[in-house]
Amino acid sequence: MTNEFHYETDVVVIGAGNAAMCAAISARENGARTIVLEKAPENEKGGNTTYTHGSIRFAYNNNEEIKQIIPDLDEEDFKITDFGSYSEEQYYDDLCRMTNYHTDPTLASILTENSFETMKWLTDHNVRFIPIYGRQAFKVDGIFKFWGGMVLESVGGGPGLVDALHKEAKKMGISIFYETMAIELIHTDEGIVGVVIKENGKTKRIKTKSVVLASGGFHANVEMRTRYLGPNWDLVHTRGSKFNTGEGIQMALNIGALPAGNWSQAHxxxxxxxxxxxxxxxxxxxxxxxxxxxxxxxxxxxxxxxxxxxxxxxxxxxxxxxxxxxxxxxxxxxxxxxxxxxxxxxxxxxxxxxxxxxxxxxxxxxxxxxxxxxxxxxxxxxxxxxxxxxxxxxxxxxxxxxxxxxxxxxxxxxxxxxxxxxxxxITFTYGGLKINENAEVQNIVYKNINGLFAAGEVVGGLFYKNYPGGAGLMAGSVFGKIAGENAAKYAMQLIKS
Ligand SMILES: Cc1cc2nc3c(=O)[nH]c(=O)nc-3n(C[C@H](O)[C@H](O)[C@H](O)COP(=O)(O)OP(=O)(O)OC[C@H]3O[C@@H](n4cnc5c(N)ncnc54)[C@H](O)[C@@H]3O)c2cc1C
Known part of the structure; x- marks a missing residue:
């Protein structure tokens, strides 16, 4: 392979699931030319996100706030539904309680405090939600009463969410390369300058000013599972996407990224x-x-x-x-x-x-x-x-x-x-990369790797031992949006200087 670049852009997003597509949309709306790399063929796109029901956990105070996210739900349905409330504090407490207080307080605060606004941002980008009547509420005395802090799912479940995000991305002019796997981050002492890819089996290079890693965890990699989770994890049933094999995490570790979170346990x-x-x-x-x-x-x-x-x-x-x-x-x-x-x-x-x-x-x-x-x-x-x-x-x-x-x-x-x-x-892994509040990937001396951002399962530090259902998608959306915005700003700054 020569050192020539085959493509050039401002932001490359690695992955095409929920976190990646939120990052891509966010980068594009902040002015960056954006390319998305998806290792899977188009008909298998979207990683673990595709396999979800689309159930998503966010903080809200009352039925009125739910109406802002599902304005199409008719009044009759609202009359027979008690959504209750789920405050930012309850969400934060759930994360603390369920992770035995290991959760990174900065990341947990960002997740819980930005969850409602991010839900509104998703609906502004044409993602539609409906109440999870079947699985999260039982009808008692004529009223559906929700329990457990999770009340909405995306229309069409995981596939519906992936399709909505991809449709929006295309409308915004984001390029998506299918069957294209990122294999290496190209960087200098100044930061990220490109990505080496395998596009339909051919090795190529993309010149870019910043990269968002959103390529999922390593649950589908039997060797990494056994190495990090331990004996018998090679024997478990593997759920979700076969494409989440951990090379996004590995690529970042190879250039000095700091691991974070609960590497020995998984969902x-x-x-x-x-x-x-x-x-x-x-x-x-x-x-x-x-x-x-x-x-x-x-x-x-x-x-x-x-x-x-x-x-x-x-x-x-x-x-x-x-x-x-x-x-x-x-x-x-x-x-x-x-x-x-x-x-x-x-x-x-x-x-x-x-x-x-x-x-x-x-x-x-x-x-x-x-x-x-x-x-x-x-x-x-x-x-x-x-x-x-x-x-x-x-x-x-x-x-x-x-x-x-x-x-x-x-x-x-x-x-x-x-x-x-x-x-x-196994559903997904908890161990990943250390990021700061701007979703910038940290290196082993706790400094930014300039131009490298991360979101979704690829990030470690939020979930340990256990996990509140619906927090995976929400974390991907919240940190995807933040990562995309900051990756675009970083790229724009380089263009100006
Ligand atoms: C069966 C199942 C049900 C679930 N249900 C829910 C639920 O209802 N609610 C919830 O909140 N969470 C749920 N989860 C967890 C949820 O799926 C994840 O937390 C979330 O989707 C992760 O999003 P992500 O964007 O980080 O990763 P993913 O959606 O997994 O996306 C990763 C992407 O990276 C791509 N990729 C990987 N390596 C490379 C590479 N080298 N180059 C290019 N692309 C690459 C993959 O093909 C994929 O497109 C469920 C998971 C499973 C498996």
Missing amino acids: SVTGDRYLPDFEEGFQKLSYPFGVIVNRDGKRFLDEGADFRNYTYASYGKKILEQPNQFAWQIFDAKVAPFLREEYKGRKVTKVKADSLEQLADKMGEIDKGTFLSEIKAYNEAVDESVPFNPNIKDGRKTKGLTVPKSNWANKIDTAPFEAYAVTCG
């Missing part, structure tokens, strides 16, 4: 034991309404510790720690109506029986005797004096068990009984 959920990697429909998240037992027939976690949004991202890891890295979710007929959509369909590993004994026989890989005595002990411990209410943390708990169930505890006593075989699936 991991419980889902079907036998579904092939990358296939949709993996997760099985109605466990707060049942119990989970391992191969030895023992419960090992509090299924009702908190709303599902606040436990689901860490329970995959707990299943990975069980014998043979799997478990069974058990439900009875009383709670079957509460099971989410993903429990239906032919690709679900499920057995059903009219007695617990028969159920254990059909499950096969279970210590039957221990399982039956475990369920008996659990049933005897359920405090039925507190009413069951799926919309709130109802405090209907077990008494006296070593492994408690703190909410939504119902006896497992009504046939037919169902058991679902589940394992651990």
